[in-house]
Each structure stands twice: as structure tokens, then as C-alpha cells.
Amino acid sequence: SAVISQKPSRDICQRGTSLTIQCQVDSQVTMMFWYRQQPGQSLTLIATANQGSEATYESGFVIDKFPISRPNLTFSTLTVSNMSPEDSSIYLCSVEDLERGVEQYFGPGTRLTVT
Amino acid sequence: AQSVTQPDIHITVSEGASLELRCNYSYGATPYLFWYVQSPGQGLQLLLKYFSGDTLVQGIKGFEAEFKRSQSSFNLRKPSVHWSDAAEYFCAVGYNQGGKLIFGQGTELSVKP
Numbered sequence: 018s019a020v021i022s023q024k025p026s027r028d029i030c031q032r033g034t035s036l037t038i039q040c041q042v043d044s045q046v047t048m049m050f051w052y053r054q055q056p057g058q059s060l061t062l063i064a065t066a067n068q069g070s071e072a073t074y075e076s077g078f079v080i081d082k083f084p085i086s087r088p089n090l091t092f093s094t095l096t097v098s099n100m101s102p103e104d105s106s107i108y109l110c111s112v113e114d115l116e117r118g119v120e121q122y123f124g125p126g127t128r129l130t131v132t
Numbered sequence: 133a134q135s136v137t138q139p140d141i142h143i144t145v146s147e148g149a150s151l152e153l154r155c156n157y158s159y160g161a162t163p164y165l166f167w168y169v170q171s172p173g174q175g176l177q178l179l180l181k182y183f184s185g186d187t188l189v190q191g192i193k194g195f196e197a198e199f200k201r202s203q204s205s206f207n208l209r210k211p212s213v214h215w216s217d218a219a220e221y222f223c224a225v226g227y228n229q230g231g232k233l234i235f236g237q238g239t240e241l242s243v244k245p
Contacts, residue, residue, distance in 0.1 A: 018178070021175075047230065048230050050232065058237075059222065059235040059236060059237045059238050060176075060222070060224075060233075060235045061235075062232040062233070065232070075232070109175055109176070111176075111233075113229075113230060115229055115230055118181075119164050119181075119183065119226060119229045119230075120164075120166060120178055120181050121166075121178075121226075121233055122178060123168070123175045123176040123177075124175050125174060125175040126174075126175045128173075
């Protein structure tokens with residue numbers, strides 16, 4: 018399986034600021050995804066990061082709040098913009114390589130606290 | 133709407149005892165089925181998956197799961213639990229390659245010595 022790293026692993030931010038989270042994979046993958054896990058909750062997909070084009074967002078998530086980049090097949094970023102305490106969550110990226118299977122592998126997550 | 137239900141929010145078992153975590157999904161077609169484990173402060177680790185074929189699948193760490201089409205279930209089992217199995221377990225389904233996963237609410241497993 019792919020080895021996935023995320024930076025930062027955790028951060029404490031003030032409301033109104035923005036944070037960019039990086040996701041790096043050790044091999045080229047077809048699909049990259051960003052999920053949110055609110056405290057004590059399950060995971061919800063924010064968007065699918067498409068290489069070379071705009072991300073595809075799920076209902077309830079918008080590009081202005083969660084801009085995503087994917088410049089190549091091994092790297093993606095998620096920005097949480099104009100943060101509020103409600104954005105305090107764990108943000109996880111996952112990858113899926115369509116040539117190898119349908120399972121998704123997850124990074125270690127970024128724990129974000131907004132004060 | 134597609135959904136995944138894990139009826140048990142929290143389960144406590146004694147070390148060495150057997151374990152079964154329940155998962156039910158709602159959808160007409162057979163989805164791709166997964167079980168993930170999340171240890172405190174960690175990301176998700178894939179335990180096992182089902183796509184087709186044999187309905188009893190083996191995974192890592194001694195876990196297995198059985199797909200029952202008639203019950204729309206994919207329950208996770210382990211014959212003998214170890215203290216290191218204490219974690220949060222998530223059942224997830226996907227309906228197409230390259231598509232999103234829908235997760236259940238998770239079951240927190242505690243292991244008594």
C-alpha cells in the first residue's frame with residue numbers, strides 16, 4: 018500500500034485565519050480525497066482532488082471555504098479558510114490507485130483546533 | 133440515500149474473548165465493503181475488504197468479516213481479542229471505483245484485562 022504523509026500533524030489556529038494542509042504520497046496514485054472527522058464523529062468526504070482540474074466538492078462543502086490543489090499525482094493541499102471553532106476537526110487525505118484496486122488508504126490526519 | 137449503520141457505539145470485551153462488530157448498509161446493489169481501524173491519534177488502517185467472490189474474507193491482525201447479501205450486513209469478527217485491539221472501528225462502503233466512501237458512525241472497542 019502507499020505511504021501517505023500529512024503536514025502539519027496538528028495545529029492550533031485563531032478564528033479568521035487560514036491553514037493549508039499538505040498530503041504527500043510515495044507513489045503516483047489516480048485518486049486523492051479529503052475527509053473531515055469532527056470530534057467524536059465519523060468521516061465525511063469534503064472533496065475529490067482532481068489532478069490538473071478543479072476539485073469535486075460534496076454537498077455542503079464549497080471551494081471558497083476549502084480550496085484544494087493537486088498539481089501532480091503524488092501531492093495535494095487542502096486549505097481551511099476563514100476558520101471558526103466549528104472547523105475544529107481531524108482532516109484526513111486518502112488515496113486510491115485505480116490500477117491496483119478500489120480500496121482507499123489514509124494518511125495520519127491533521128488535528129486542527131480553532132480558538 | 134445510501135447509509136451505513138453500526139448499531140453498537142461502544143463494546144467492551146475481555147481479553148481472549150471473541151468479538152463481533154456489526155455493520156449494515158442500505159442500497160440495492162452490492163457495494164464494495166471495508167473495515168478500518170483507528171487507534172487514538174492515528175489515521176485509519178484498512179483491516180479487510182470485500183468486492184466479490186467468497187463471502188468470508190480474511191484481513192490483517194487476525195480479523196475476518198462475512199458478507200451476507202440477504203441481510204445487507206458485513207460483520208467483523210475476531211476469535212480472540214488482544215488488549216492492543218482497543219480502538220475505534222469503522223465500516224465503510226463504496227459504490228464505484230474512484231468514488232467516495234460512506235462511513236458508519238464507528239464502534240469503540242474497549243478490552244478488559
